Amino acid sequence: MSHRFALGRRRLLSTGLLLPLLGNLPPAVQAHDARVGSLRLAHPYARPTPGGLRTGAVYLKAIHNNGEQDDELLGGSTPRAESVEIHAMRLNQDRMQMRQVERLVVPAQGSVRLRDGEAGHHLMLIGLKQPLRAGERFPLTLRFARAGSVQVEVWVEAAEGAAPADPHAGHAGH
Numbered sequence: 001m002s003h004r005f006a007l008g009r010r011r012l013l014s015t016g017l018l019l020p021l022l023g024n025l026p027p028a029v030q031a032h033d034a035r036v037g038s039l040r041l042a043h044p045y046a047r048p049t050p051g052g053l054r055t056g057a058v059y060l061k062a063i064h065n066n067g068e069q070d071d072e073l074l075g076g077s078t079p080r081a082e083s084v085e086i087h088a089m090r091l092n093q094d095r096m097q098m099r100q101v102e103r104l105v106v107p108a109q110g111s112v113r114l115r116d117g118e119a120g121h122h123l124m125l126i127g128l129k130q131p132l133r134a135g136e137r138f139p140l141t142l143r144f145a146r147a148g149s150v151q152v153e154v155w156v157e158a159a160e161g162a163a164p165a166d167p168h169a170g171h172a173g174h
């Protein structure tokens with residue numbers, strides 16, 4: 001479906017009708033990347049947070065490493081929160097449990113996913129200064145052992161087909 005849409009979008013480009021329609025594109029079609037060293041950071045995004053919640057989560061579709069050596073995500077920082085932690089989640093008897101980890105390996109010639117709704121990893125914003133609102137974008141600096149630091153732009157997107165909600169509803173430990 002997204003493939004068919006991409007073809008349609010290209011056709012729109014050639015007719016000059018793209019700009020007025022951009023705001024109506026479904027979120028899945030819009031994506032953004034950042035690169036540093038041999039890493040490609042695919043589509044950093046976050047979910048809106050309800051007022052009063054002091055934590056938020058940042059995800060990436062993937063971090064790809066096309067280099068010959070493993071790299072490691074060591075942490076990050078953002079003006080939007082007091083600190084950023086790497087969290088690992090796993091499903092334990094129907095409940096997602098999360099814990100902080102010090103590093104996340106990005107294997108050589110491989111990738112890791114940090115996606116909403118999947119057991120795996122995400123970045124946790126601790127001490128959120130203001131709620132994250134759908135449609136806004138904010139900077140986040142990620143630090144890697146080998147590639148160094150890179151600033152990415154995080155897109156705050158409501159989950160498809162769901163009302164904005166606490167991204168960590170039901171998660172213990174916050």
Ligand SMILES: [Cu+2]
Nearest residue numbers: 057087098124
């Ligand atoms: Cu978390």
